[in-house]
Amino acid sequence: MSDWRAILDQNAFDFSRSGSTDARLNRLIEQRRHLVGPTAMLFYDEPLQLVKGEGVWLYDSAGKRYLDAYNNVPVLGHCHPRVMDAVTAQMSQLNIHTRYLDDALHRYAQQLLSTLPLKQGRLVMTCTGSEANDLALRLARLHTGQQGVIVSAAAYHGNTQAVTDVSPSSLKRGQVPAYVACIDLEPLNTEGIDASAYLDQQVEAAIAQLQRDGYGCAAFLVDSIFSSDGVYADPPGMLKAAAARVQRAGGLLIADEVQPGFGRTGSNLWGFDRHQLSPDIVTFGKPMGNGYPVAALAADETLLAELAEVSGYFNTFGGSSVAVAAAQAVLDTLDEEALQANALSTGNRLKQGLQGLAEHYEPLSHVRGAGLFIGVDIVSSEDPTRPDSVLCSRIVNGLRQRGVLIGAAGRYGNVLKIRPPLCFNHDHAQHLLDALEQVMAQDLIRR
Template sequence: MSAETQTQELIARRNRLLGPAYRLFYEQPVHVVRGEGVWLYDAAGNRYLDAYNNVACVGHCHPHVIEAIARQAAVLNTHTRYLHETILDYAERLLARFPTELGNVMFTCTGSEANDLALRVARTCTGGTGVVVTRNAYHGVTGALAELSPSLGLPEPTAPHVRLVSAPQSAGDETGEIFASHIRAAFEDMAGSGIRPAALLVDTIFSSDGVFADPPGFLRPALEAAHAAGALFIADEVQPGFGRCGEGLWGFARHGIVPDMVTMGKPMGNGHPIAAMAARPELLREFGARSRYFNTFGGNPVSAAAGMAVLDVIERENLIENAGRTGTDLRERLEALRARHELVAEVRGAGLFIGVELRRGNAPAGAETAKLVNAMRGRGVLISAAGPGANVLKIRPPLVFREDHSDLLVEALDQALKEIPIG
């Protein structure tokens, strides 16, 4: 059986068994069977440069993480209603990487669960229900979070208690104040409808909105606007966290702010399902006095061991520094492409989280972006697209990405851009 026939049979079987709600990447889906470092391999043995996957943040199948998971799984796995040292050791180590004001951490299995928990805490502590998010945000797949994730394609407005604001659109001195003015207006409109504010929920690199990282510090007025409205500021670090931005462990740190709560997910366990929410202790004291939380698998010893191993690798292999150095080099190379290709309108990002916006004149080049993503897949490089116009190439490789991998990515993109007709 040919690889193409096998792929088509797998697609048909998947559709039959899993139903129509799932989606696959690429016009020709990739049948991956193995991963190692920055590489994925398909059933035919073809190698793909993974420039998109932040789940395996320290590289696919990192041996130190695998060994930690296997070692703990061979001894014990249970939940947080029993005493166990590993979750406490991990909590201490993780909290040491946060501002001191964030003194508690609660564990879940997914970023969606972490955001859902943060939302519960915010509503309990403020007495409000209203939430402000950006216009093309993605924050999770629970019922509550789907209402706060307009990028899923739900009707606008997503729910009566939700207000949408545009993501920052420039990197100028007024970016922060402009963004904050939209937030203030959203909370005022909410109050005018008799809805009490609960939270401003922000992905600190605005990944689904098209990747907006600069200027550093522009989120401070947004936090102040939320607090002035009586709302809490929740920093969603599921995508920008764990060294992705190349300056410390967290995206919010680039802005010199201390959120009320911080949510984490995908990269924490390098593919093992672990997530968490860090919070100001006074918030959890109030939440704990009125409610309780239990998650059977959140914070189990195997997950905690995986999380500890990921921090080991980030520290031992200097991956934050690598993200900063390699990301700067990659953005410079992509800027050079902008001078040669009319479609490339802007390159932006921080560390190894990069957005390349494509426009045809003043119009978002969504169709061309889709062609490029698929052309890159054909050249053995995996990326994706983001933004309300689906016209921003989203480049977000594992943190072990190096300059020689950037060479391959930029060369493939240069050649693919040459194949996209202009005019």
């Protein structure tokens, strides 16, 4: 894959090549084609019709069970009873927006804000991470008077116009706007590289570019596990110098915790903590409600007061009674079920197993990640320096046929992305490893 923008299509079903032997599936595909817009893609070479979820397992319409090692939204596991009970109980009593006093919202905000390093932290509730990141950019630009934003080269931060413009991986053609400066993470795979110094140099150059072009630096918007770029997590602390440079230049540090947050990295509740960062703004999304649409932004009161003087912000469904009930259940259950510790333990076991497989199969290269967010580079057997997106897709679809669901990521679409619910345990990890070895043994030559 020569153009990294094709990552958008790497996980997608190709409607032009549909031709399953299952007549019922073909009918569903045709209905999808005619009733749902072409911007909504399906996964895998043969799409799945899922009808049930429980824990780390998903079930299709034929009753086949799939191990979910991909979906981070159900962070506690699919259909967790604690969330279902909380949402059902609240829905049967009241569901209203935030223009009325709500003790539950206050309790949740206090509990979440207590985990953040903000001096006078305040919480703004939204429905999606896209909305939270959109608002974060508004705050940063208003506060700094600048327009420029620094992101990683294959970043994804949402789908409003403002955040699509700073999400290079969303573009199939053209370039990001001139006020967006991208840092390249691919050299982090180089053995012996000083990751901290390299990232600091990249950000220094990005700031200089934005200032030279007259945009200035409003913010460094960062997903600290670099999920869309192919999962770059180590070493801890590698972003500290780069983040400090942005803040010295007058820009704000926006920590996008949609991917690394809520204990996924195992060592910390938040991804930015793993790198010893002090963000000015923190955004949350996807796993926050375990499948119920709830997201948020946290920032110091002074930043939000500046916006309030200009326009304020209200989100009809952000912070609704039911959304808060779901979010509270997630926060409580993460602690009660020790899921962060499980992410660390199981993630280490999974990485060790993947590294073991990489010793036997040439295309498996550069196993990396933190907790239960792991990436594995897939490279050509003939040339280990060449990313192999075609083989990556074969592996992803081979696992799907064997009842294990993962995805692909990375600048060249050649990174296996493993990101299961945090209740994923050692037995589940072994199940995934066994399935991957079967795929590799069937399709590929061992070292």
